[in-house]
Amino acid sequence: MSLIINGTAVAPPADPRVSLLDHLRETLHLTGTKKGCNQGACGACTVLVDGQRILSCLALAVQYDGRAITTIEGLAGPDALHPLQSAFIDHDGFQCGYCTPGQICSAIGMIAEAKRGVPSHVSTDLADAVTLTREEVQERMSGNLCRCGAHNGIIDAIRQVATAEAAA
């Protein structure tokens, strides 16, 4: 078995104490995924596992043997931009950029959840199809903090991409 990281099979760490975050950054030198709080409070380490957003700091790498992990490096490759990456630039969705990889991976997972109909804490009717209003995006992205305060731009960027995807 092995972890499939951005399409490439890699060996899990020999020491089970190694988090997925440290495995990505220290062993594989995929430093796009950031270590913020290292205790599940900030969202900077968010990656996608089989399309679902998770926190790599609270994940032991050995638990993800056989799973497909996508990091910010795997979204569009070195010479292209994922639509969310472009939208973050267009809407000033960052200042220092430290939370950005986590924000973008989280947003990709969030848009997929909304398409699937997963309700949120602010959804009035649990049975309704999800419309990604500002309030819905705020609630669904509450696990990703931005110390620079770029949240308004982040929400604009995410809603632009989600709306374009819904129309396509």
Added chain:
Amino acid sequence: MTPFAYARAGDSAEAVRLGADTTAAYLGGGTNLVDLMRETVARPARLVDVTGLSDRIEDTPEGGLLIGAAVRNTALAEHRAVRTRYPMLSRAILAGASAQIRNMATVGGNLLQRTRCTYFYDTEGSRCNKRDPGSGCDAHEGFNRIHAILGASPSCVATHPSDMCVALAALDATVHVEGGGGARTLPFDALHRLPGDRPDIDTVLTPGELITAIELPPLPFAATSTYRKVRDRASYAFALISVAAALEMEGDRISDVRIAFGGVAHKPWRATLAEAALRGGPATEAAFRDAAAREFADARPLRDNAFKPALATRTLVAVLGALAKGETA
């Protein structure tokens, strides 16, 4: 993190065999245990990964639901039957943690998460009877805004942090467990303990016992149920007070009601006194206030949380008032 051995269990029998050793711990999504291990609050010598156990949600012959212990929180909250038949459970889960954590966290792990008392986590500077039995409790005279008002002891004033468990308490769920001595079930309300003089023990599970499933009984009036959480910020924070409630009306009388509170005790607090006061009576604000007064008559607030009985009362009044009008949001 203290070194440990890791093993993945293919099924519950293998998990119980691997977990029989008293230095072993079962690992679900890791959202609490990995953090506790990193802080050296938890130091298991062996982790038995039980995320490969049942992640199915099935209808029971009685008309309830059987939820595998490895079901992720998001999967439970979004399940169609939970949303329509037990909306308080969907809403409780969605009020907890962040989306990333809900995608990782399992049902079994949610039940067994430890308190978020900051003194429990502070291995360097604080005394805590839950972390280090007999060392003392720095929360009792410390910053205790988030702490318990019911069922606490001189040893421990911690609260149980789960939102999901508050709904499970209100719904009369059954917990399925397996251990070296075989399988058994227990009522949800009997799973978690009050602290007494052994706050280091959170549940009545014996060492090595594994939660394999949660069963929800049929409860048709739970279609009119909800969960409301009051916290210091609008999202991604633990509860100061929360209420899970279901209400059944017959004309202008309450024919049945289920109420549980979060944020008030060492365990999810099933409000049996309030329920008894309400059954058969009118759905008026005065009746709701009286029911809350009975439930919190024995409340023993601490220095920083004297607001909790009043906040819990106002939250209950608001929730039952909404449910009486058929509103579940």
